[in-house]
Amino acid sequence: MSSSLRKCLLLGASVILFGCSSSSDWVPSLTGEPLPPAPQQEAVRAEEPAPAIQAEAVAEPVVISAMDEDGASSGTVVGRKVEELRSEYLGLDRLVIQNAEALKALQGRTQANSLAYYSLVAKMNSRLQNGTTPGNPRLVGQWNQSQEKLESIAQDVVDLNTLASQIAANASMSAYLVEGIRATYGLSGALEEDHASLAALEDDVNRTVVQIDRLLNDVSDAINRQSTYLASERRNLQTLSLAIANGELYGGSLANRAFSVLTPTVGSSPRTETPGESRAVEEVRPAMATKPLVVIRFDRENVDYQMAVYQAVSQALDRYPQARFEVMAVSPSIGNPAQVAMASSTAKRRAEEVLRTLSQMGLPIERVQLTAATTDKVEGGEVHIYLR
Numbered sequence: 180m181s182s183s184l185r186k187c188l189l190l191g192a193s194v195i196l197f198g199c200s201s202s203s204d205w206v207p208s209l210t211g212e213p214l215p216p217a218p219q220q221e222a223v224r225a226e227e228p229a230p231a232i233q234a235e236a237v238a239e240p241v242v243i244s245a246m247d248e249d250g251a252s253s254g255t256v257v258g259r260k261v262e263e264l265r266s267e268y269l270g271l272d273r274l275v276i277q278n279a280e281a282l283k284a285l286q287g288r289t290q291a292n293s294l295a296y297y298s299l300v301a302k303m304n305s306r307l308q309n310g311t312t313p314g315n316p317r318l319v320g321q322w323n324q325s326q327e328k329l330e331s332i333a334q335d336v337v338d339l340n341t342l343a344s345q346i347a348a349n350a351s352m353s354a355y356l357v358e359g360i361r362a363t364y365g366l367s368g369a370l371e372e373d374h375a376s377l378a379a380l381e382d383d384v385n386r387t388v389v390q391i392d393r394l395l396n397d398v399s400d401a402i403n404r405q406s407t408y409l410a411s412e413r414r415n416l417q418t419l420s421l422a423i424a425n426g427e428l429y430g431g432s433l434a435n436r437a438f439s440v441l442t443p444t445v446g447s448s449p450r451t452e453t454p455g456e457s458r459a460v461e462e463v464r465p466a467m468a469t470k471p472l473v474v475i476r477f478d479r480e481n482v483d484y485q486m487a488v489y490q491a492v493s494q495a496l497d498r499y500p501q502a503r504f505e506v507m508a509v510s511p512s513i514g515n516p517a518q519v520a521m522a523s524s525t526a527k528r529r530a531e532e533v534l535r536t537l538s539q540m541g542l543p544i545e546r547v548q549l550t551a552a553t554t555d556k557v558e559g560g561e562v563h564i565y566l567r
Contacts (some may be wrong), residue, residue, distance in 0.1 A: 181537055186420050200496065213267060214385055239333040250422055254367050255368055255370060255373060255427060256366060257363060257366050257368060257370070257373040257374075257377070258370070258372075258373050258376075260359075260363050260366065260413055261373060261376050261377050261380060264356060264359055264360060264363065264377075264380060265376075265380050267352075267356060268356055268380060268384055268387070271349060271352050271353060271356065271387060272383075274345075274349050275349060275387055275391060275394070276392055278342060278345060278346050278349065278394055279390070279394060281342055282342060282394060282398060282401075285335055285338055285339055285342065285401075286401065288335060289332060289335045289401075289405060292328050292331045292335065293328075293332065293408075294331045295328050296325055296328035296329060296332070296412070299321050299322075299324050299325040299328065300415075300416075300419070302321055302426060303318050303322065303325070303419060303423065304419075304551045306318055307396070307422055307423070307427065307428035308428050310426075311426050313424060313425055313426035314423065314424055314425075314426070314428055315423065315426065316424045319423060322416070322420060322423055324417065325416060325419075326416065329409065329413060329416065330411055331406065332408075333409055334435070336402060336404065336405050336406055339401055339402045339405065340402060341403065342398055343395065343398045343399065346391060346394050346395050346398060347395065349391050350388075350391050350392070350395060353388045353391055353503040354388075356384045357381075357384055357385075357388065360377060360380060360381045360384065361390035363377055363449070364377065364435060386429060392423055404470050408419060412507060414541040415541070417539055417540075417541060418539065418540050418541050420486065420539070421536070421539040421540060425483075425485055425486075427485065427486055429485070429486065429489045429540065465482070465505070469565075470565075471507075471563035471564060471565050472491050472492070472495060472504070472564045472565060472566045473487060473488055473491045473492075473563070473564040474562075474563055474564075475487075475488070475529075475533065475561060475562040475563075475564075476559065476561050477525075477526075477529050477559065477560050477561065477562070478559050484533070484536075485536055488533065488536065488537070488540075488564065489540055491564070492504065492540070492542065492564070494536065495566050498534055502546075502566055502567070503546045503547070503548070503566075503567045504546060504547050504548070504564055504565065504566060504567060505516060505547070505548045505549075505550055505564070505565040505567050506530050506533055506534050506537070506547055506548070506549050506550070506563075506564055507530065507551065507562070507563045507564075507565065508523070508529065508530035508549075508550070508551040508552070508553075508554055508560070508562060509526060509551075509552055509553070509554060509557055509560070509561040509562065509563055510525070510526035510527075510551070510553050510557070510560050510561075511553065511555065511558055511559065511560075512520040512553040512555045513555055513558075519553065522559075523551065523553060525560050526551065526560035526561065526562070527551055529560055529562050530549060530551070530562045531549070532550055533562050533564070534547060548567070
């Protein structure tokens, strides 16, 4: 009985040992560790292909079109050239926008300076018209302010010239881009997308060329207009300075009348003398003749002749814009040589004074000739102004 039981136990133990050696790979573990996959399942998984998305991502890179919506290059020689030209065009377009903004700012600044200048001039003319003292300090201060405003306008003209140079450089750049686009059309190896992008770029450049031409014309007009205005107002301000010094209202510069082309006045009447006016000055109707236009007799000190000279010369220039003038120092020939020489020297000094007055009134000095003469028909020194 005991021997039979022993045999059964030995047989059972051998069966258990055989099972553990052949099935340890798939029998559940009593320790709780994860089971390795069965050999057959691993073989099946090894034979399965990778997912289709992963295979496509590895095998096929992203391909960019010849010219996508963002303007990327197609990769061709022509495409790279188009990209280069477009980059240069974008830089040019930014410069054109800056030029337009600068022109607008300059025009606004010049307008403000002009308004301030004319306001000051109007105040001075109003005070002179109503009557004031010679060399009024208030008018002198306003005149100085007007001079500063004119200098500000002069600086605006300098800035306009600088801007014109910048716009001209942009015009040269636009011409270069136009030629570059035309040359790119002739390159081989282009795609249809390249030529389409090139045509769009050409349209943009042509529109910019029109803007540059318009800006250049506007700046040129502004420079010419402001330069003429500045020169004219400088002459007027010079005449106004003389008016303030004498406390009288004259008018515009004689230079502005001399350079204008006016229709000759027919039937001009001579100036009528106002009551109480000094008879030290005689006026003769302007005419191309040997008669003097103005006769100034210096028979006493401080002869007030400026207004009469201004009106006579102004009237002459209205009729003959290109007229020239002769300022003659006339002295008496009666007396001993010393007296004649002294009278001649005094008359010449008076003539030089009249010449300076005409220059301050704006008459170009090159249009005035200074001469001297002696005669027995005058008793004291005189200055004659002739129209030549």
